[in-house]
Amino acid sequence: MVRARATIADIAAEVGVSVPTVSKVLNGRMDVSEATRARVEEALSRHEYRKPVSSRTGGAKTNTSRLIDLVFHQGDNLWSQEIINGVERVSAPARVGVVLSGLGGAHRPPQEWMDDVLARRPLGVLLVLSGLDATQRHQLNSRAIPFVVLDTQGNPPTDVPTVGSNNWNGGLVATQHLIGLGHRRIGVIMGPSDMLCSRARVDGFRSAHDEAGLPWNPSLVRWGEFAASSGYHHAREMLARPDRPTAIFAGSDYVALGIARAAREHGLRIPEDLSIVGYDNLPITQWLNPPLTTVNQPLRDMGSLATQMLLTLADGRPPSSTRVDLMTELVVRESTAPPSAV
Secondary structure (H helix, E strand, O other): OOOOOOOHHHHHHHHOOOHHHHHHHHOOOOOOOHHHHHHHHHHHHHOOOOOOHHHOOOHHHHOOOOEEEEEEOOOOOHHHHHHHHHHHHHHOOOOOEEEEEEOOOOOOOOHHHHHHHHHHOOOEEEEEOOOOOHHHHHHHHHOOOOEEEEOOOOOOOOOOOEEEEOHHHHHHHHHHHHHHHOOOOEEEEEOOOOOHHHHHHHHHHHHHHHHHOOOOOHHHEEEOOOOHHHHHHHHHHHHOOOOOOOEEEEOOHHHHHHHHHHHHHOOOOOOOOOEEEEEEOOHHHHHOOOOOEEEEOOHHHHHHHHHHHHHHHHOOOOOOOOEEEEOOEEEOOOOOOOOOOO
16 A cells, blocks of 8 residues: 655644644745754655645746756866856756855755755756765755756765766776877876766776786876866876876866976976876866867766756656766877887
């Protein structure tokens, strides 16, 4: 026998509060005590309560807020701007506004952010390199606020819609390019080791060596941040070795900028003395000196696709796919060349 889905009235009776109080909690109103809010949230979670999509304020097509929340783990760089451009490519024609939030490097938003979202009641939430815990996911689900994760920080539950790119292939083609040029001492300066994209790119690096029947040196694989300062710090140390690498695969274009500065301080020429491959293909990379060979990650397309998926969910329709990984490809420019004798 199928158990009847709990209603707001059922939740109110169980907790011992009024139906309007439960409604206030669902709508993110602040005029409810924390103790009462916690009891209501616990009951909502226990009963797996979900507000029907059609019961939202007018539904997705007539919701007067016409907003989506776009949340970055860190949003103050050109990488994030590319995703924003992709989001706006879809949101602007749909006349949907975008509320931008940055988490200062964190991968989980605080509850204060969630309270604001529940009060805004946006059409949906798009999380970039960040995610939600089980309680936060239920808070959005119970209000029929869909969410999509773009470029996942970890491996999200199977029912969470995601858009990403083939990071393993990116690491593979970057390393195959350097091996094909004749490099045998190849370093890697990657982002955080606890991020799925970082691990996948390094896995591609290792696979390229395995396919070529070549060893790779674990001491030349460094984990840091997707920042120029991280590339600079690790490259200074790596390039001071007597067996320094002749090429370095950077986990991002920002990391590549730091590596290039460290190389110049060591008196090394790019690409004659050191080849560098970046990752992301930010527009600025073609204007560097020399222009940077890099892996194109289709950030704008990722942002557009994730936004379209989110608006489809907000409209009460299932997207054609809930797990999408776009292809990555190598863009060869002038920062890579065969190694010179060292």
